[in-house]
Amino acid sequence: MIQRLIIKKLSSNTIFIITIPILLSILFWFRFAPQKQFIVFFIATIIYLILALIHHFREKTLIIEIVIEYILIAILALVVIQSFLI
Amino acid sequence: MFKKISHYFLPHPETHAKAKLLSWHFLVIYILIFILVRVGIDLVSIYKPGILGVNASLSVDKIIEDTNMERQKMGLPPLIYNSALSQAATLKAQNMFEENYWAHFAPSGKDPWGFINRAGYRFSYAGENLARNFYTADDIVKAWMASSSHKENILNPKYQDIGIAVEEGVLQGQRTTVIVQMFGLPYGAVSRAVTPQPQVNVNGQKIVVKSGNTSPDRILRVAGTNNTPVRDALIDPSVVAKTAGITIFALMAILLLLDFIILKRRGVFRLSSQHFAHLSFLALSGASLILIKTGEIL
Numbered sequence: 001m002i003q004r005l006i007i008k009k010l011s012s013n014t015i016f017i018i019t020i021p022i023l024l025s026i027l028f029w030f031r032f033a034p035q036k037q038f039i040v041f042f043i044a045t046i047i048y049l050i051l052a053l054i055h056h057f058r059e060k061t062l063i064i065e066i067v068i069e070y071i072l073i074a075i076l077a078l079v080v081i082q083s084f085l086i
Numbered sequence: 087m088f089k090k091i092s093h094y095f096l097p098h099p100e101t102h103a104k105a106k107l108l109s110w111h112f113l114v115i116y117i118l119i120f121i122l123v124r125v126g127i128d129l130v131s132i133y134k135p136g137i138l139g140v141n142a143s144l145s146v147d148k149i150i151e152d153t154n155m156e157r158q159k160m161g162l163p164p165l166i167y168n169s170a171l172s173q174a175a176t177l178k179a180q181n182m183f184e185e186n187y188w189a190h191f192a193p194s195g196k197d198p199w200g201f202i203n204r205a206g207y208r209f210s211y212a213g214e215n216l217a218r219n220f221y222t223a224d225d226i227v228k229a230w231m232a233s234s235s236h237k238e239n240i241l242n243p244k245y246q247d248i249g250i251a252v253e254e255g256v257l258q259g260q261r262t263t264v265i266v267q268m269f270g271l272p273y274g275a276v277s278r279a280v281t282p283q284p285q286v287n288v289n290g291q292k293i294v295v296k297s298g299n300t301s302p303d304r305i306l307r308v309a310g311t312n313n314t315p316v317r318d319a320l321i322d323p324s325v326v327a328k329t330a331g332i333t334i335f336a337l338m339a340i341l342l343l344l345d346f347i348i349l350k351r352r353g354v355f356r357l358s359s360q361h362f363a364h365l366s367f368l369a370l371s372g373a374s375l376i377l378i379k380t381g382e383i384l
Contacts, residue, residue, distance in 0.1 A: 020369065024370065031379055032228045037374070048363065048366075056360075066358065076117050081378075084324065
């Protein structure tokens with residue numbers, strides 16, 4: 001049971017560790033194409049939300065307060081980034 | 087007093103509740119703060135034009151050099167500087183400040199080929215690229231090359247001549263440097279492409295210039311422009327907004343790290359969101375903000 005939990009945690013964190021540099025590289029690649037940058041960032045936000053929700057669903061810790069927190073952080077980042085990229 | 091303040095930054099010592107600055111109430115406040123910063127920038131631009139803006143010193147020669155480098159990479163001949171086309175670009179830039187617009191076509195109906203004709207350049211094919219709020223010539227050309235329609239202009243084998251204007255003024259309330267790049271094939275010159283009628287390439291759209299559009303009565307009068315007086319801008323609005331964004335992201339990241347470390351030390355479990363996910367996403371957001379180039383092309 002403990003081993004399974006560790007593997008789950010590792011896999012969730014590993015996905016973030018792998019995807020962040022990839023997304024950063026794509027954002028850097030499109031640094032002169034703001035609309036494409038925004039699309040990449042929007043996809044990154046969706047990935048963040050989906051991974052977080054899956055993680056909490058598996059851990060049976062998916063409660064409304066946690067969902068709101070993730071959504072608000074995603075909105076905050078989108079509001080900040082979109083004001084430069086659109 | 088200190089205890090009360092510490093609850094805003096650190097997890098509660100008894101309940102282990104998250105720092106108040108990380109609660110969803112404060113997340114809403116951060117969103118509102120950022121929206122207020124943006125609205126404030128817009129209001130200053132409207133009521134105190136010229137205070138906000140970008141101070142850039144751009145070299146015309148460097149823009150031409152970079153443009154020709156891109157052409158040479160594709161095996162195309164370099165464009166030759168044409169003073170009449172440069173004058174047309176200057177007329178266009180001055181008209182943008184005069185009529186306060188950021189577009190290829192003026193609100194009064196003036197079109198790009200009108201400026202070219204006014205400058206005395208007779209063309210069979212012409213194009214226009216616009217840019218503003220850039221700090222370097224390299225960034226301008228790279229931004230144009232990242233856009234298919236602008237790239238099409240730069241790499242168009244039909245063009246022989248180039249004209250550039252780098253004009254400073256107050257546009258839509260913000261002090262800015264507008265760059266107008268005009269391309270042309272002189273009328274009667276030999277080109278790989280045969281164009282039966284004069285044509286302009288504006289933002290990827292090929293527009294055939296009707297004979298009526300080149301008549302003298304459509305020629306522009308730009309002498310004696312009444313632009314808003316130009317002075318050095320005090321603040322770059324994108325720097326203000328970027329600083330606000332990065333500050334919010336950094337504050338949240340620091341508080342999340344503190345929360346993670348303190349909870350680990352206390353050895354308590356709390357039903358909450360994942361620190362690592364938030365930190366990764368905030369790092370990505372902060373890095374995106376740093377990577378963003380704030381210049382605009384059209």
